[in-house]
Amino acid sequence: MQLSFSKMHGIGNDFVMVDCRQRPFVLDAAQIRAIADRHTGVGFDQLISIEPPRDASCAFYYGIWNADGSPSGQCGNGVRCVAAWLHRAGELAVGDTVRLESPSGPVTVRLSGPNAVTVDMGVPVLEPPRIPFQADAAADRYPIEVDGETLEIGALSMGNPHAVVVVPDLQASALDRLGPLLTAHERFPEGVNTGFVQKIDRGKLNLRVHERGSGWTRACGTGACAAMAVLRLRHEVDDQVRVSLPGGTLTIDWAGPGQTLWMTGPATFVFEGEWLG
Structure with missing residues (x-):
């Protein structure tokens, strides 16, 4: 061909x-x-x-x-x-x-x-059945068991499902193990893109993403949007954030629930x- x-x-x-x-x-x-x-x-x-x-x-x-x-x-x-x-x-x-x-x-x-x-x-999807994610009700934090550990995640869809985990160190060796396991977790029936995010300040985040179907990636636009949205829902960041990934930086703007999220890069x-x- x-x-x-x-x-x-x-x-x-x-x-x-x-x-x-x-x-x-x-x-x-x-x-x-x-x-x-x-x-x-x-x-x-x-x-x-x-x-x-x-x-x-x-x-x-x-x-x-x-x-x-x-x-x-x-x-x-x-x-x-x-x-x-x-x-x-x-x-x-x-x-x-x-x-x-x-x-x-x-x-x-x-x-x-x-x-x-x-x-x-578009508007981030927060309702668990629409992500899809198995949970009783929408929340800004969900506990989830992964390989004998309890992680705290944010979960939403940006057109594809995302799990976001806040961590102090993106170079921690445990992330290499936890990323693929969370991506294939049974509570996400269609799989999930897993983002590990480190908050630098209210306007800057660092991010690593393990994508369903592709593995670790140098950048994930919907993952950057999801990370910003999760921390915005928790009132931890402002309405414009620069998200740095291994391949470069994106600017994400979001006023909050019910509003359109914008990405520039x-x-x-x-x-x-x-x-x-």
Whole structure:
């Protein structure tokens, strides 16, 4: 199969972008896994297809697949790359605001520069059945048993489920063990993206994320949004926060429950290529 693609990243969270505006998306899970292999394929955290919209109110649809071939509902770094890709393709001008359709529903993006994008990430979902997460009622803290330890998490959905754990040290060796275990925890029936967050002050957070379907990642846009939202719900941060991940920094703005959350950050082209697998 010959497949043209663009390789992009958003602060280190990397993507293979596939143009499906004029042709259907035909890759199966095995083919996606083959392209994702960082030794024998191209390598990526997620593969993103850019397609005609299914919702007439949106300009384009984008599909998201993890490195293991499983589908994803949303990707904050990915949607910024979609906007930058559309700009390069002549579909979006700097200064434009456009409505795009994700697997989780519509999102609004504003192209503030050729490679700088602000995204309306929607209203964080806090109700456990909608995350989905097994809990009796919504709360800003939940105890959860992981490998014989009781952790305290925040849980919400940003189009995909997130568990957020506040820690004093992101380099603690226990996190390498706890991240994958929490990602696969039975109380999250669809799996969960696990974020470990270190609060620096009311306007700055440091974050590491273990993603379902992809593992440890250099950046996670929805994870940055989730971390900020959890600490905002606890009144521990202000309504604008800079979230630093191993690959770079995002700015998150959120006024609080019931309000739209906004994410701003870069999107970068790496190379164009063809897959001949």
